[in-house]
Amino acid sequence: MTNQVQRYGQQDVQILKKESLYSGFFNMVKYAFKHKLYKGGWSEVIEREIFERGHAIAVLLYDPNLDEFVMIEQIRIGAFPTSESPWLLEVVAGIIDEGETAENVCRREAEEEAGVKIKNLTKALSYLSSPGGTTERLHIFVGEVDATQAQGVHGLEYEGEDILVHRVSATQAIEWIEQGKVDNAATLIALQWFTMNKQKVLDLWENE
Known part of the structure; x- marks a missing residue:
């Protein structure tokens, strides 16, 4: 061709x-x-x-010792017209404010939304969320965390956040994709990318 x-x-x-x-x-x-x-x-x-709306990050939090993800659940009114439940299972995410780096936002949002600290952080990819209607570019990361620290309800009250934290086995997360329980773009892309690149990420973290 x-x-x-x-x-x-x-x-x-x-x-x-x-x-x-x-x-x-x-x-x-x-x-x-x-x-x-x-x-x-x-x-x-x-x-x-x-x-x-600016640009954003999404970070898939993973504990390699337990083979678990730390995911969050919160209401998204944009899902209301087409979903059985507008409470979505998601990765941690946030908007990059002026003067912030994407990496700093990953670490800040991990603490605000999931109550965990990121040890190692790896950039996966970036993508345009819906370029026919918005300029937003989303940067996907994978962060190493201690999943045993993940519990409870988090979020900033003044932003109206009410976020429930979940510890999810890697097997369960893939099953949720197959069952359609995970159906938002950032979470799907992050989980699928990690599934394809898991060993590469683990090798990188081991050497850091």
């Missing part, structure tokens, strides 16, 4: 206008833009409303 993959880049897009539609905890921006076409020339002006 001779098709060139990703032949275009940022230089092949013209941002003509950015208009703020809403500014609050999150922002909504209307873009007007043109882009190069595969058949040659330029597109007509396209307008899209884009949700801008």
